[in-house]
Amino acid sequence: xxxxxxxxxxxxxxxxxxxxxxxxxxxxxxxxxxxxxxxxxxxxxxxxxxxxxxxxxxxxxxxxxxxxxxxxxxxxxxxxxxxxxxxxxxxxxxxxxxxxxxxxxxxxxxxxxxxxxxxxxxxxxxxxxxxxxxxxxxxxxxxxxxxxxxxxxxxxxxxxxxxxxxxxxxxxxxxxxxxxxxxxxxxxxxxxxxxxxxxxxxxxxxxxxxxxxxxxxxxxxxxxxxxxxxxxxxxxxxxxxxxxxxxxxxxxxxxxxxxxxxxxxxxxxxxxxxxxxxxxxxxxxxxxxxxxxxxxxxxxxxxxxxxxxxxxxxxxxxxxxxxxxxxxxxxxxxxxxxxxxxxxxxxxxxxxxxxxxxxxxxxxxxxxxxxxxxxxxxxxxxxxxxxxxxxxxxxx
Amino acid sequence: xxxxxxxxxxxxxxxxxxxxxxxxxxxxxxxxxxxxxxxxxxxxxxxxxxxxxxxxxxxxxxxxxxxxxxxxxxxxxxxxxxxxxxxxxxxxxxxxxxxxxxxxxxxxxxxxxxxxxxxxxxxxxxxxxxxxxxxxxxxxxxxxxxxxxxxxxxxxxxxxxxxxxxxxxxxxxxxxxxxxxxxxxxxxxxxxxxxxxxxxxxxxxxxxxxxxxxxxxxxxxxxxxxxxxxxxxxxxxxxxxxxxxxxxxxxxxxxxxxxxxxxxxxxxxxxxxxxxxxxxxxxxxxxxxxxxxxxxxxxxxxxxxxxxxxxxxxxxxxxxxxxxxxxxxxxxxxxxxxxxxxxxxxxxxxxxxxxxxxxxxxxxxxxxxxxxxxxxxxxxxxxxxxxxxxxxxxxx
Numbered sequence: 001x002x003x004x005x006x007x008x009x010x011x012x013x014x015x016x017x018x019x020x021x022x023x024x025x026x027x028x029x030x031x032x033x034x035x036x037x038x039x040x041x042x043x044x045x046x047x048x049x050x051x052x053x054x055x056x057x058x059x060x061x062x063x064x065x066x067x068x069x070x071x072x073x074x075x076x077x078x079x080x081x082x083x084x085x086x087x088x089x090x091x092x093x094x095x096x097x098x099x100x101x102x103x104x105x106x107x108x109x110x111x112x113x114x115x116x117x118x119x120x121x122x123x124x125x126x127x128x129x130x131x132x133x134x135x136x137x138x139x140x141x142x143x144x145x146x147x148x149x150x151x152x153x154x155x156x157x158x159x160x161x162x163x164x165x166x167x168x169x170x171x172x173x174x175x176x177x178x179x180x181x182x183x184x185x186x187x188x189x190x191x192x193x194x195x196x197x198x199x200x201x202x203x204x205x206x207x208x209x210x211x212x213x214x215x216x217x218x219x220x221x222x223x224x225x226x227x228x229x230x231x232x233x234x235x236x237x238x239x240x241x242x243x244x245x246x247x248x249x250x251x252x253x254x255x256x257x258x259x260x261x262x263x264x265x266x267x268x269x270x271x272x273x274x275x276x277x278x279x280x281x282x283x284x285x286x287x288x289x290x291x292x293x294x295x296x297x298x299x300x301x302x303x304x305x306x307x308x309x310x311x312x313x314x315x316x317x318x319x320x321x322x323x324x325x326x327x328x329x330x331x332x333x334x335x336x337x338x339x340x341x342x343x344x345x346x347x348x349x350x351x352x353x354x355x356x357x358x359x360x361x362x363x364x365x366x367x368x369x370x371x372x373x374x375x376x377x378x379x380x381x382x383x384x385x386x387x388x389x390x391x392x393x394x395x396x
Numbered sequence: 397x398x399x400x401x402x403x404x405x406x407x408x409x410x411x412x413x414x415x416x417x418x419x420x421x422x423x424x425x426x427x428x429x430x431x432x433x434x435x436x437x438x439x440x441x442x443x444x445x446x447x448x449x450x451x452x453x454x455x456x457x458x459x460x461x462x463x464x465x466x467x468x469x470x471x472x473x474x475x476x477x478x479x480x481x482x483x484x485x486x487x488x489x490x491x492x493x494x495x496x497x498x499x500x501x502x503x504x505x506x507x508x509x510x511x512x513x514x515x516x517x518x519x520x521x522x523x524x525x526x527x528x529x530x531x532x533x534x535x536x537x538x539x540x541x542x543x544x545x546x547x548x549x550x551x552x553x554x555x556x557x558x559x560x561x562x563x564x565x566x567x568x569x570x571x572x573x574x575x576x577x578x579x580x581x582x583x584x585x586x587x588x589x590x591x592x593x594x595x596x597x598x599x600x601x602x603x604x605x606x607x608x609x610x611x612x613x614x615x616x617x618x619x620x621x622x623x624x625x626x627x628x629x630x631x632x633x634x635x636x637x638x639x640x641x642x643x644x645x646x647x648x649x650x651x652x653x654x655x656x657x658x659x660x661x662x663x664x665x666x667x668x669x670x671x672x673x674x675x676x677x678x679x680x681x682x683x684x685x686x687x688x689x690x691x692x693x694x695x696x697x698x699x700x701x702x703x704x705x706x707x708x709x710x711x712x713x714x715x716x717x718x719x720x721x722x723x724x725x726x727x728x729x730x731x732x733x734x735x736x737x738x739x740x741x742x743x744x745x746x747x748x749x750x751x752x753x754x755x756x757x758x759x760x761x762x763x764x765x766x767x768x769x770x771x772x773x774x775x776x777x778x779x780x781x782x783x784x785x786x787x788x789x790x791x792x
Contacts, residue, residue, distance in 0.1 A: 155754055163755060214634040226721075230631045230638070237626060237723025238610040239759050244720045247753040249713075252648070259753055317645075321717055324640045325622075327633025357643040357655055358551055359559060363635050 012048075013391030015040055019048050020057070020389060023077050024103070028061055030072035049075060055393060056081035057101055077102040082394060083143040085134050086380030087127060087150040088195060091116045091167065091222040091272055092287045092336065094127055096134045097377035100143060101388065107137050108374065112285045116222065116272065120162075120173040128182030135185065145188050146394055147384035150179065151195035151376035153222035155241050160192035166246070166258035167223035167270065191384065195219065196243055199334050199369075200227025200234060201379030207370040209330050216322055217369055218245070219334035219376075220270040223258075224318065227379075230326055245318050246270070268314040271336045277307045290336055297343045305343070312344040316351025319366065323352065327362045334369035335376075341368035408444075409787030411436055415444050416453070416785060419473050420499070424457055426468035445471060451789060452477035453497055473498040478790060479539040481530050482776030483523060483546040484591060487512045487563065487618040487668055488683045488732065490523055492530045493773035496539060497784065503533050504770065508681045512618065512668065516558075516569040524578030531581060541584050542790055543780035546575065547591035547772035549618035551637050556588035562642070562654035563619035563666065587780065591615065592639055595730050595765075596623025596630060597775030603766040605726050612718055613765055614641070615730035615772075616666040619654075620714065623775075626722055641714050642666070664710040667732045673703045686732055693739045701739070708740040712747025715762065719748065723758045730765035731772075737764035 018038040023029065026037060035045045052058035059078040079102030088095040093113060098106040114126045127150070135145050152175060154165025160176025176192045183190065200217040209215055213232040219225060224246035228235045235242040246266035247259050254263025255273070267273055272282045275289050278296075283289050296304040319331050333341050333348075345366060352361050371378055388394065414434040419425065422433060431441045448454035455474040475498030484491040489509060494502040510522050527544055534541050548571065550561025556572025572588045579586065596613040605611055609628040615621060622639035624631045631638040642662035643655050650659025651669070663669055668678045671685050674692075679685050692700040715727050729737050729744075741762060748757050767774055784790065 155758075164753065166753070228721075230626070230633060231629065233627065233629065235626050235722070237758070238725040239723055239754070241723035241754050241758045242626070242721065244723075244753050247720060247751075248717060249751060261751075321644060322721065324643060325624075325638065325718065325721055326631070327635055327637035327640075329634040355643075355645060355657075357560065357562070357640050358635070358637050362551075362633070362637045 015044055015391070016048050016052075016393070017389060017391035019045065019052070020077075020391070023058065023075060027076040028074035030074055032072060034075070051393070057388075057393075079104050079143075081143060082146050082388075083138045083141075084146050084381045084384035085131065085138065085148045086198070086377035086382075086384065087131060087148065088376040088380065089123060089127060089150065089152045089168070090195065090335070090376070091153075091282070092290065094123075094130055095374065095377045096130045097374055097381055098134055098138050098145075099378070099381040099385075101385065106141060106143065107134060108377075109134070110287075110373070112287060115284060116168055116282065116286075120168075120170050120175070120178075123168075124173075124175060124178045124182060128179055131179070131183050135183070135188065144394065145185075146388065147189045147191070148179075148183070149198065149380035149384040150175065150190065150192045151198040151380050152192060153195045153225060155244065156192050156194050158240055160190070162192065164259075165223065166266065167272065169258060189384075193380070193383065194225060194227075194240070194243065195222075195376045196225035196227040196334070197234070197236075197240075198227070198379035198383055199371075199375035200229055201382050202371050202375040203227075203332055203334075203369065203379075204229055204234065205382055206378065207332070209332065212329050214327065214329045215332070216326065216328045216330070217332045217334045217375065218315075218319065218322070218337065219369075220246075220266070220315075220337055221335040222270065222272065224266045224270050226322060228322075228326060228328075230328070245322060248318055248321055250314055250317050265314060265318040269311040269318070274307060274311050277311075278304055290339070294339055297340065308340060308343040309347045312347025313351045315344060316348040317355050319348065320352050320355035320361075323356050323358075323361055323364050327358070328364055331364060331366045332369040333366065335372060338369040338372035411440055411787070412444050412448075412789070413785060413787035415441065415448070416473075416787070419454065419471060423472040424470035426470055428468060430471070447789070453784075453789075475500050475539075477539060478542050478784075479534045479537075480542050480777045480780035481527065481534065481544045482594070482773035482778075482780065483527060483544065484772040484776065485519060485523060485546065485548045485564070486591065486731075486772070487549075487678070488686065490526055491770065491773045492526045493770055493777055494530055494534050494541075495774070495777040495781075497781065502537060502539070503530060504773075505530070506683075506769070508683060511680060512564055512678065512682075516564075516566050516571070516574075519564075520569075520571060520574045520578060524575055527575070527579050531579070531584065540790065541581075542784065543585045543587070544575075544579070545594065545776035545780040546571065546586065546588045547594040547776050548588060549591045549621060551640065552588050552590050554636055556586070558588065560655075561619065562662065563668065565654060589776070589779065590621060590623075590636070590639070591618075591772045592621035592623040592730070593630070593632075593636075594623070594775035594779055595767075595771035596625055597778050598767050598771040599623075599728055599730075599765065599775075600625055600630065601778055602774070603728070605728065608725050610723065610725045611728070612722065612724045612726070613728045613730045613771065614711075614715065614718070614733065615765075616642075616662070616711075616733055617731040618666065618668065620662045620666050622718060624718075624722060626724070641718060644714055644717055646710055646713050661710060661714040665707040665714070670703060670707050673707075674700055686735070690735055693736065704736060704739040705743045708743030709747045711740060712744040713751050715744065716748050716751035716757075719752045719754075719757055719760050723754070724760055727760060727762045728765040729762065731768060734765040734768035
């Protein structure tokens with residue numbers, strides 16, 4: 001009895017998810033087109049669309065299709081009732097972004113600091129303040145906040161505890177629990193994940209390579225990490241730690257790393273490592289420091305060109321490990337790497353071809369990522385929508 | 397119209413696959429138990445079982461269940477009508493193994509040679525002779541051969557061409573096409589895949605860690621490669637090249653590798669590299685040489701202990717790259733590594749813990765593989781059954 005009930009709920013959720021998914025890809029479209037596209041019968045589609053209209057997740061438009069016969073009313077996603085919030089913690093600062101359920105950005109803020117040495121308490125407080133302000137802005141637009149997801153540069157366990165973030169110097173920080181408490185809105189679920197793992201979601205949903213089933217995004221704004229999609233699925237692994245390439249040892253007895261070892265990719269080619277090599281230190285506003293670096297690189301400054309060439313070679317060797325093990329079709333350089341891509345790519349590609357066993361790097365290209373400033377919070381906002389996209393409607 | 401037809405065929409195949417899958421896991425079982433276990437209605441189960449009985453893929457047994465009420469006739473898989481053949485090319489020799497559709501081994505042969513320097517023509521001829529003999533033995537048992545799958549230590553493209561096998565010195569060998577021609581049985585489909593990728597299929601289906609969704613098997617009999625299961629799925633990648641860890645550069649300016657580089661994992665820790673370090677060369681019968689090595693290791697021979705300790709350290713560093721990137725729960729040492737496991741494991745585990753960023757290696761254990769002699773041909777024979785396990789019945 002309970003089995004049958006569960007099955008019916010599952011089927012309704014699966015069908016609802018299929019209808020929403022079709023609308024995301026193909027709207028505006030008619031009920032008949034949804035039935036054809038999803039394989040559901042028209043009565044089921046009509047019933048589900050009725051519920052989605054009533055919940056303001058879908059709306060009818062005045063547009064009609066250009067064909068013979070009675071004009072059909074078309075449907076589009078409705079973003080007026082709900083939104084989700086994506087947050088990012090990075091050496092470049094804190095970012096907040098909100099998307100409504102039609103995929104439109106409701107807000108996008110960046111603030112400098114609190115600095116990679118600020119420690120978890122200060123950073124959590126700053127993040128909570130940003131989250132509260134974002135909630136208040138979303139709610140004053142008339143939308144309900146369905147969830148908050150946070151991307152952090154480190155190992156995050158399934159409970160949202162940051163087990164280790166070498167680039168921030170964090171160990172065992174219960175960020176999800178602390179942030180939920182600091183935000184003070186028990187009705188709004190908070191999840192915490194690895195930044196790169198959320199960043200690749202943005203590429204998978206909105207980028208020019210969205211249809212590519214073997215896709216990796218690598219970013220190095222704080223530590224160095226990769227979000228990995230293989231055979232069409234984003235990988236998570238046993239404890240959710242997939243893509244931790246920052247501590248591959250590339251140079252025995254190389255420079256000291258935040259993890260206590262030497263010669264890790266992160267110590268050689270992360271943004272903080274690059275800034276330190278160019279300017280002698282990571283300053284209080286690394287975003288400003290990065291802007292200066294980009295200007296100097298564009299002006300062919302010899303010292304900057306040399307550092308970026310070396311970092312590109314190390315990055316290429318790190319990417320070669322990913323390519324040997326995962327055989328992607330495309331590796332996207334995300335975050336600050338995307339802004340520096342034209343200066344990094346020649347060395348990256350040379351090292352990659354040099355260090356992969358498959359001819360032509362197994363058919364892998366490297367390119368600049370699509371969202372240098374927002375991949376993680378954009379992917380986080382999409383991730384926070386997972387219950388709805390899986391077919392579970394918001395609680396009333 | 398054609399769409400609907402395709403859908404109906406797909407549904408029948410999906411249901412048939414579900415019934416066979418349930419029988420593989422739970423036989424002997426009744427039609428009613430299959431209906432409960434698969435969620436299919438009883439009429440559908442009865443119809444599918446009828447077809448499977450008629451095709452001799454299932455048979456009824458005299459056993460009855462021990463419960464109140466009318467005794468139900470129980471069903472088991474029937475292996476009397478069909479079998480598949482798995483082959484392996486390795487430095488340790490050639491192996492053939494046939495499994496019937498009930499999962500029983502019909503034959504298992506190993507022959508030494510033709511040696512890693514024999515070249516593709518001689519090896520293909522020896523492999524074809526072995527395949528023809530296996531087909532004839534299977535057919536004389538009254539079974540039809542549904543397919544042959546071959547595991548090779550190298551990069552294999554989707555067309556069955558061995559693009560690169562550094563350990564064998566092969567490049568661009570169209571093994572599938574050559575073998576099909578040499579076997580001369582156009583009705584029996586031949587597929588060629590990477591050896592490690594097939595080897596993990598054996599662990600996934602028959603090993604003690606079969607239920608583990610994040611599982612890697614690494615073998616080094618010829619080259620060094622890994623078969624990778626993440627989040628419950630075996631990874632393939634863009635061109636099917638997942639798991640090529642043999643050419644991770646571990647020691648800059650280390651020993652020369654068959655790929656033309658230096659210091660690759662394969663040049664440091666493959667079975668041929670180990671044999672060469674102990675005996676000065678890989679001899680004509682590496683299996684015999686391996687047996688001697690195992691005896692010397694068991695007798696605490698100092699030279700052998702030292703070589704295995706060093707190889708274990710390099711192997712542990714290679715596994716650390718897999719663990720950092722893929723976060724498995726278990727890494728199994730396959731092939732000769734399984735036979736040497738007790739001598740390799742202490743150094744492997746030390747290096748692994750040393751070189752992974754996640755605490756406690758992200759929850760990863762390392763253990764000896766279950767099928768040191770047959771993982772690849774066993775996985776290959778299972779792989780050759782894929783059309784049937786996906787619900788497509790053999791052609792009449």
